[in-house]
Amino acid sequence: MKYTIEAKNLGRVYKTYTKKEGIINSLKGFYNRQYTEKVALKNANLNIEAGKIVGLVGSNGAGKTTLLKILSGLIYPSSGTATVLGYEPWKRDNDFLKQISILLGQKNQLWWDITPRDSYSLLTKIYDLNETKAKKRVDDLAQLLQCTSVLNTQLRRLSLGERMKMEIIGSLLHEPKVLFLDEPTIGLDIVAQNSIRNFLETYVKEFQPAIILTSHYMDDIAQLADQLLLISQGEIVYDGDVEHFMQKTDLKKKLIYRLKNSTEEKEIVFNSQQLTQVLSDLSKAGEVADLKVEEVDFEEAIHRFLEAESGAR
């Protein structure tokens, strides 16, 4: 079978400067720098077909973004090989770049001072697209994402959720065959998260791109991904079915809240199924001024899952 994305023994090592505290060590470091090597990714193997969404899950620093950056051509690997659509990504061939898109949830990729429509017009020229078709595509995507009304507002004046929708339209304008989504719903409220999830689900069914999705929200992965890659300390430790992982893992959530007239943030750790009960208990505790729900440490959940898996064998 011909895969859209293939990687074999992919690895990346970062070299970082280390210095002990104090002025003497600063002076020593001025002429004699000490470097240490940190393995961000080792021996990663993966095969991804067109039309599949692959969820890439791991804790902070596990190597998710490094893998995305290598596959999108942003950085070179230290070892191994990879091809995306038949190209070596880090060679950044223009024909390759015209067929991929990377969306980094915490970074703006459209132009801050101009309207999204102006940005799309510029992207139309950068990707050498047909202008009429590109305009229609913007309108269609904006309709799907329900954000047509803000297309002519400067990007810097938009809310985070609206900006993310604009970024998504920008990343899909050239109909990429491969899409790398790094935390596309980070920082968004539940309504915006749902809206983006639903949109991506519809989009993949219609256009069949291969997508690698990283997210701190397991809900993103559960709803969207066909295949799951678990990454821990730079290694892909599981490549398999999302449902299997969800069934076997007791993924806990954390409800962080603050009561009215209090500055102290409190938290309750609970199982997903207990949400209704937790909210009911919370409403009895007093008037809630602020609350948010977060996933609890992935590393621990992955560890528990792997232990259960090896026990089952």
Place this chain on the structure above:
Amino acid sequence: MKKQFTAFWKRNLALANLAVVTNLEYRFNFIIDAFVQPILSVGIELLLWIAIFKTVDATGLIGGFGRDSYLAYAVWAPFLGRIAISWMYEAMMVEEVVSGSINTILTRPLSFFEYYMSQTIGYKVITTMFSMCVPLGASYFFKLPVFYDRLPAAFLLVIYYLFLVHTMSFIVATLGFYLTRVRSFTLLKNLSLMLLGGELVPIDLMPKNLSELLLNLPFSSGVYVPLAFITGRGDWELLYKGFFNVTWGLAIAGVVSYILWKRGVREYTGTGA
């Protein structure tokens, strides 16, 4: 091939347009850059030359040129100097590399060099269109010695020189792949260019050996050569030499920037320095 050429021009015109739109968005910044800074520099230079000419001997000449010739130089030099130097875009390029926001460009089918080159040209063209009315008006009003028919050729050299300036900015920006703080390089480079380009003092007033050396370097083509050409201190031969010097300067800077870029992106971690 023709399609690629058309796409190239469309893309670069759109980027130049982006620079114009973005900069006109920040009106005060634009007014300060296009008018206030060069006008202040002109004021300082005029006062300096008027004071110098009060002490001049009976011939009324310095280095073979009279008061009006120096006043013309003083009126034009800061404005040409604004075109032939890159502060803002170089700072933006450095920031892109150091902060990692260059990722957006690296994952799109266009080069970092081209992206900023087109914007620099777009910005310089719009700035020039507005700001040049000041030296033109002053030269006309005070009847300063200016060959107006030479202006297009002189501006052509300045624009050509801008490619060299941009390539040097590109070199400084690529240093961001290796070093965390490279902003001091911009200051060092630009102050050197102001001196070597003749913006502060006309090169023909410098000691003979030094002025000969500077006239054989490409940096004089940013301010001194075009200015000497339009004020009559130099002729067509000087202008042609300016074009020649910029060409070999571009060749050397091009090779250096290519090597630094190739090695830099290999080292790049995708998160900035």
